[in-house]
Amino acid sequence: MVTPSHNPPADGGFKYNPPHGGPADTDATGWIANRANELLENGLRGVKRIPLNDALKADGTGKFDFLSSYVDDLPSVLDLDAIRTAGVRIGADPMGGASVDYWGEIGERHQLDLTVVNPTVDPQWAFMTLDWDEKIRMDCSSPSAMASLIKRMSDSASAGTGAFDVATGNDADADRHGIVTPDGGLMNPNHYLAVAIDYLYRNRTGWNPESVVGKTLVSSSIIDRVAAGLGRKLVEVPVGFKWFVPGLLSGEGAFGGEESAGASFNKRDGSVWTTDKDGILLALLASEITAVTGKSPSQLYKGLTDQFGAPVYARIDAAATREQKAKLGKLSAADVTATTLAGEDITAKLTEAPGNGASIGGLKVVTENAWFAARPSGTEDVYKIYAESFKGADHLKQVQEEAKALVDGVIS
Structure with missing residues (x-):
């Protein structure tokens, strides 16, 4: 994937994941960077090229429908029936990134009340509101970058029309999530992680009963208190999602989350869903939480602070x-x-x-x-x-x- 992720468009680059599917370690990315710089310094000599048509006809070339594979398997990880039955109204903003076509298909194939609020794709991201430093940045955890979606939710709530029960945003490579609720606006990523953990470990009966809660050491300590309240062991790791890969693969760590709005969790039966951050997954989880509990994630977070402190x-x-x-x-x-x-x-x-x-x-x-x-x-x-x-x-x-x-x- 070529993407600027949650950074300014000019900072776009190649995203590489090794065979385990999780984020690449610094050993791998360092080697790639050194080799790329070496090739650039030598005028790209030694880089082999092949015409596109020849590449498509080559014996080793095949096609894979990533979209269908992902969208059709979502019921294995989320309770989409609950979302559909409750009629949760979802507004999804792909922020001009890789999830644009996915969100439309998710709504159509699973018959959800889902609106893609901004289907625009623009390599300059000219439609974006500027971030705090007046740069374009597809950061779905930033109130400045998410200003358009926040305003739309706020205006509809003020007018009493309530266009959406949950609105969500994803960065350009869709590995981060932003959650907007009618009563709370854009949720702090730490707050949503705490709600997600509390909900999942109470409702995923197919998970390993000994499965631990994974968090990075700069994530909020309310997660520590939530894990203790659940009777679950907390595993605190350095910054970097790669540390959650072994637990997600084995099921021993069914949830891993970072303070920077990146997280993932296992399927409903406890098997692995993905070993990298999944922004679409966490965004849809907010709708499942709303459907099952009858409360918004921000309302549930208020309940956690009443119990554990704010x-x-x-x-x-x-x-x-x-x-x-x-x-x-x-x-x-x-x-x-x-x-x-x-x-x-x-x-x-x-x-x-x-x-x-x-x-x-x-x-x-x-x-x-x-x-x-x-x-x-x-x-x-x-x-x-x-x-x-x-x-x-x-x-x-x-x-x-x-x-x-x-x-x-x-x-x-």
């Missing part, structure tokens, strides 16, 4: 030289001498993910009601601070300030 989550950037970023990526827990964070005792200092022992390429510090994680940027002279507090926005700000001071003190 976290406040944010990410900020802090300046750092290349040398400081390199040092941050190689920290050990022993390098951190602090014992408190924002008025609470530190309960964990992590440089390896507790779920699999893999290096997190940075630092995570945890207290009873808050945490922060610091990771170096791979493209800019900054490091990223992810932070969350269950004690409100003022406490979160204190966590962020102390996190920056702590990290600066260690890497300076």
